[in-house]
Amino acid sequence: MDRRKNIDTKKHNQVACCDIFNGEETVILKLEMPGVPKENLDISIDNDTLIISGKKLMPSEDGNYIIREIRNADYYQKYTLDDTIDRTNIDASVKNGVVTLILSLKESVKPRKIQIKEG
Amino acid sequence: MAITKLEKHNLYDPLEELKRLQSEINDLFDINSYPSNTGLFERNVSPGMDLIEKDHEFFLVCELPGLSQEDIDMSIASNVLTIKGTKNEEKESSEGTYFRKELWSGTFQRTLPLPRSIDPEKISAELKDGILRVTLPKKEEAKPKQIAVKVK
Numbered sequence: 416m417d418r419r420k421n422i423d424t425k426k427h428n429q430v431a432c433c434d435i436f437n438g439e440e441t442v443i444l445k446l447e448m449p450g451v452p453k454e455n456l457d458i459s460i461d462n463d464t465l466i467i468s469g470k471k472l473m474p475s476e477d478g479n480y481i482i483r484e485i486r487n488a489d490y491y492q493k494y495t496l497d498d499t500i501d502r503t504n505i506d507a508s509v510k511n512g513v514v515t516l517i518l519s520l521k522e523s524v525k526p527r528k529i530q531i532k533e534g
Numbered sequence: 535m536a537i538t539k540l541e542k543h544n545l546y547d548p549l550e551e552l553k554r555l556q557s558e559i560n561d562l563f564d565i566n567s568y569p570s571n572t573g574l575f576e577r578n579v580s581p582g583m584d585l586i587e588k589d590h591e592f593f594l595v596c597e598l599p600g601l602s603q604e605d606i607d608m609s610i611a612s613n614v615l616t617i618k619g620t621k622n623e624e625k626e627s628s629e630g631t632y633f634r635k636e637l638w639s640g641t642f643q644r645t646l647p648l649p650r651s652i653d654p655e656k657i658s659a660e661l662k663d664g665i666l667r668v669t670l671p672k673k674e675e676a677k678p679k680q681i682a683v684k685v686k
Contacts (some may be wrong), residue, residue, distance in 0.1 A: 512663045
């Protein structure tokens, strides 16, 4: 019963819905974070871990809720990056509550054509 | 279930096992580690919304990530509010495969019967950061009034 009390009062984090697209030269992450303005979004890289966190801004809670379906929880998720991703070349943008992260692959991993010299 | 550690059970508390079972079931419903649109109650075909009643107005909040103003169509007819919309899937230009796909695209429609006390002429809506906020003011006669009573 004590545990239940903890659950009710603690503000939870939630995991945003996410698309991960594996392209030829890039990896594109798309995360749905409605209610997170650009200022509240924090994306950081710690060694091999990509951390995306966003504080959700919801309207004031006073008033009588007739329907309540939206979870008022901050977004927080971690991804592990492997060696093929270039840590210095990451592009992030936010539009209409969808965060798009474009991670580039390292030059050495990108597919390349080998020229054949005529003998 | 994998191999679990043998725990020392308390002989004098027969409810301990039950408490452990309860906490395990609570963990099942703890949505922390899962995205909000998986599980028993799928919410990926209609967006989640909140309806809040305040003293002078109703306040509707609707989560519509990835939709712009042109994609959303909102109408009111005989006190029934309809929110329609289309979410277009943005195709990636380069070739590749999806490693994970959780975002949803398609059309949705949600209708909401409103209380009679709402003034349909004064509804206003705003879309910001993927959240639609609709303000539905109450009619003048439905607002709370303070009547001073003189005590003689």
